[in-house]
Amino acid sequence: MIWYGIIISGVLNFLTKFISLSYFDTSKMHPRVKQILSYVPSAVFPAIIFPGILIDGNGTLEIENNPKILASIMALIIGVFSRNIIATILTGLAAYWFIIFI
Amino acid sequence: MSEKLKLFSKGIIDILPLLIPVVPFGIILGAIGVELNFSPLEIFATSFIIFGGASQIVFLQLFSSGATSLITISSTFVVNSRHLLYGASFSEYLKNLSLGWKILLSYLLTDQAYAVSNIYFEKNKNDVLKHFYLLGAGFFLWFIWQISTLIGIFLGSIVPEKLGLSYTIPLTFIALLVGYFRKIDHLIIILLSGSLSIILYNAPLKSYIILSSFISLSVALIMIIFKKGKNR
Numbered sequence: 001m002i003w004y005g006i007i008i009s010g011v012l013n014f015l016t017k018f019i020s021l022s023y024f025d026t027s028k029m030h031p032r033v034k035q036i037l038s039y040v041p042s043a044v045f046p047a048i049i050f051p052g053i054l055i056d057g058n059g060t061l062e063i064e065n066n067p068k069i070l071a072s073i074m075a076l077i078i079g080v081f082s083r084n085i086i087a088t089i090l091t092g093l094a095a096y097w098f099i100i101f102i
Numbered sequence: 103m104s105e106k107l108k109l110f111s112k113g114i115i116d117i118l119p120l121l122i123p124v125v126p127f128g129i130i131l132g133a134i135g136v137e138l139n140f141s142p143l144e145i146f147a148t149s150f151i152i153f154g155g156a157s158q159i160v161f162l163q164l165f166s167s168g169a170t171s172l173i174t175i176s177s178t179f180v181v182n183s184r185h186l187l188y189g190a191s192f193s194e195y196l197k198n199l200s201l202g203w204k205i206l207l208s209y210l211l212t213d214q215a216y217a218v219s220n221i222y223f224e225k226n227k228n229d230v231l232k233h234f235y236l237l238g239a240g241f242f243l244w245f246i247w248q249i250s251t252l253i254g255i256f257l258g259s260i261v262p263e264k265l266g267l268s269y270t271i272p273l274t275f276i277a278l279l280v281g282y283f284r285k286i287d288h289l290i291i292i293l294l295s296g297s298l299s300i301i302l303y304n305a306p307l308k309s310y311i312i313l314s315s316f317i318s319l320s321v322a323l324i325m326i327i328f329k330k331g332k333n334r
Contacts (some may be wrong), residue, residue: 009151016182021207049275049276
């Protein structure tokens with residue numbers, strides 16, 4: 001099953017790029033299509049971020065005593081100011097380890 | 103040095119700074135794959151065949167949580183749909199290339215390769231060899247990504263579970279999104295999608311990613327239409 005999944009996802013990912021590169025043209029695209037595509041990261045990534053922080057391994061919501069919340073807020077603050085991907089990840093990870101180990 | 107090789111090398115040199123986050127991301131991906139109990143070959147295959155960091159993480163995460171193939175594949179596709187814009191914006195520059203070149207360059211096209219090549223293409227519209235620049239940038243990122251994944255697979259099997267490596271998944275996506283938090287309309291969509299994903303987390307078939315994404319994109323579309331109407 002997993003191999004079918006990997007291959008189909010790979011083919012779809014390739015076709016997304018190949019078909020648009022071969023047949024689409026941004027200068028002829030409706031501006032609204034371009035605009036809506038620029039929102040894809042903002043619409044998709046939070047659906048991975050929020051459950052990753054707020055939902056524990058058993059599928060239950062965890063708000064109290066959750067070190068990931070504070071660590072993520074610190075990562076976000078550093079990230080928004082530095083706009084640096086590594087600094088953001090390292091801040092979050094350092095804060096998380098600090099809270100759980102110390 | 104031939105002109106082709108010169109352009110190929112220029113692509114490599116220009117993409118170098120953008121590879122700094124790619125290396126840890128690839129390592130994290132490999133390590134997470136191990137933590138989610140995928141075999142080294144399966145993890146490496148996602149890097150080789152799917153070849154898209156964010157979509158690979160979504161793929162591995164959903165697959166390991168028992169989502170159906172249809173949900174896993176369509177969620178992965180949604181994450182990747184932004185590439186439509188990259189391909190489309192290069193079609194004008196690359197329209198005279200052979201089918202083989204288009205296949206190769208489509209496979210190698212990534213966020214970073216797009217970013218550097220777009221700048222170069224705009225400045226060198228009439229250079230008939232400009233695709234060698236994209237080839238250099240695209241190939242080099244591809245190469246580094248494969249190596250980083252392998253390092254991650256190796257490290258993942260020796261890093262203790264107690265370190266909570268799976269937390270690097272949301273963290274990585276926060277990092278990819280930091281540029282958007284300052285824009286109010288994007289912030290609204292971010293908070294909406296995040297809240298929806300929590301509310302819909304127990305929706306059937308692990309469909310929360312795709313449902314939250316679609317509802318949020320619909321709201322974004324309404325916002326775009328509304329904003330346009332106001333400016334008129």
